[in-house]
Amino acid sequence: MGLIVQKYGGTSVADLDRIRNVAERVVRTYDNGHNVIVILSAMAGVTDKLIGLAASVTEAPDKREMDVLLATGEQTTSALLAMMLRSMNYPARSLLGHQAEVVTDCDFGNARIIEIGAKRMKELLEKRTIVVVAGFQGTDLQGNITTLGRGGSDTSAVAIAAALKADTCEIYTDVDGIYTADPNICHKARKLKEISYDEMLNMASLGAKVLQIRSVGFAKKYNVPVHVRSSFSEEEGTMVVNENSGMEQLMVSGVTHNKDEARITLKKVPDQPGIAAKIFSPIAETGIVVDMIIQNTRVGGQTDLTFTVPKADFKKTLEIQKRIAAEIGAEDVFGDDHIAKVSVIGVGMKNHSGVASIMFNTLARENINIIMISTSEIRISCIIEEKYTELAVRVLHTAFGLDAECETS
């Protein structure tokens, strides 16, 4: 008998029929002798609806009150599921964030979990009660309601699994696992049986959008085995685990792409201390998130500086930079919002040299020009022209031996 934490996302609890589907899955696990903690999101669309409601009140809703409003979404689904389980004659109890003692800091709207008290959850589990916890929400030390940011229910689930030393944390979503590439553009993409926390961290931040990135960090820190799977099928999904747990040692585990960025280049920037701060502070102040930054030293005390921002912030950033370029004496500012980022990710990279050269050669063979390059320990990303995105993903997928056919070899 183990303890299983199951987290169901918004699409899995979108209406009463789907909540019934969740209830049936929960009792199957329970009937197999396990203790179960269920973490729920709000019904799909509800959080956006509440945000819209607040937006009709004021342009800049107070963050603390926003969290009070948003927390109703998960409260509703939790009550409904507990009600449903009890009507099926299973002992179940819903707990809100403060009742489950999910203690966070007071950064409303994006709070971080400090600790999980879990006293009440343990008491309920000892009585073999199914515990239904409203995800996404917590309480700060003053007893205010907080929320954990978009996708925060994932973090609730992993944190609770860590606090209670659960055997597995199952994340039920509308996809059936983590793929080697986006199956919509790469038909040979295949589902991974396992992926490491580090690979997942790189995947998530590059747009794989399956798990909140903070939850993966949490899972890694506390070594919580996370099972990403679909709530609409019985199929096994993908286990997110520690890389030492005997996983298949591929050089590259996946190819991801992201078309949501734009590139800005400042030409002939004077190469002086403090220049970077002058360039990036005004962007940060407006809340624009910069992703890649690349700077090549040039001869003659001047340098070209290129960085990427979300496509939606392209025009605004360009305007800001034109002003700054004049101030700091850069020669020119230009940009391009028809770019894409293609990345290959894999813990295997650490042990295999030559990943970068395979990647660059593969793209070169297709005459795909590489505009920017950035690397991390287990990831290489290239900025290319947007129109080549699908082609690049497919040829890289083949080049790194990820195509579905290869699986049988």
Add this chain to the structure above:
Amino acid sequence: MGLIVQKYGGTSVADLDRIRNVAERVVRTYDNGHNVIVILSAMAGVTDKLIGLAASVTEAPDKREMDVLLATGEQTTSALLAMMLRSMNYPARSLLGHQAEVVTDCDFGNARIIEIGAKRMKELLEKRTIVVVAGFQGTDLQGNITTLGRGGSDTSAVAIAAALKADTCEIYTDVDGIYTADPNICHKARKLKEISYDEMLNMASLGAKVLQIRSVGFAKKYNVPVHVRSSFSEEEGTMVVNENSGMEQLMVSGVTHNKDEARITLKKVPDQPGIAAKIFSPIAETGIVVDMIIQNTRVGGQTDLTFTVPKADFKKTLEIQKRIAAEIGAEDVFGDDHIAKVSVIGVGMKNHSGVASIMFNTLARENINIIMISTSEIRISCIIEEKYTELAVRVLHTAFGLDAECETS
């Protein structure tokens, strides 16, 4: 500078425009130098919608989980109002039941308030913060969410006003006060400036439906001045106060009517100990609420027994009583669902003899037959034929000097 508690009902917070109207009223009071605690209901219709949602889950929803679900309604309006007040640059904070320390017993769906901790509320008031409290909800000693039953926000408001020794508890609703009779059927009805707690208790239970009856009991116990008024006008409403507070000493303060009852008569019931229990226990077990009970002793060890039940339960009650009549040897059972109850209410009754005779004579003059009579210290109720209801209310209103014209005399 005083402390004003303002409670706004569902119609007063039915949409964002109306919530804005509430916000403006709140800041007017605040700007006049008062501290303000606002108690809110859910948006009109929301509680019924949530009950409907639960009904789709199961016929008999778990009561604890039901309260978790229902509590989201007041949470939503409280967050929205606090958000709106802050966007208007007023310091405001929302508190849920547990944050406002509204401690109740654990009778989910109909919980009673045990105490109000109010620590957090006092802290906020000391900083001149407008405190917005989600009405209708509390927390039991284990930290579970509870709700106070239909109209429970009235009780939240009065209890909080009592705990914090507020100067007034204003109840904002969609009517502009308490009238001497229903203005729809008695055009000479006029709004009362004052009414006593006891009169209000009798009014409320007779269908005046303006205040939850429990809140009036609370107000009486802690001597909280309650001001019932409309959120759609600036007019003064009706003060519900202690009868000693120098109110106008009318013999009768109001005439009420209720067409929602039906009458059941058991003829020639053996006059033995235990018979009443045999008659009423099966009705109570089915959850039917009996209002008036009248029993006249007859010669020969037999008695006729008449009682009233809600019209909706008439047929069911008749069936049950036919079975019981056979068991206990009563001669016959018959009933009538074309009746109405007309009542006159007034603390002045205690000091004036003759109220009953005025009432009976007035009805007799119009050839209105009195079927049943019941009295309390400050109320006389007569069951009459339903078709005479409006006539009875009007002639009694005139007979007791309540007509609007009399006000100028």
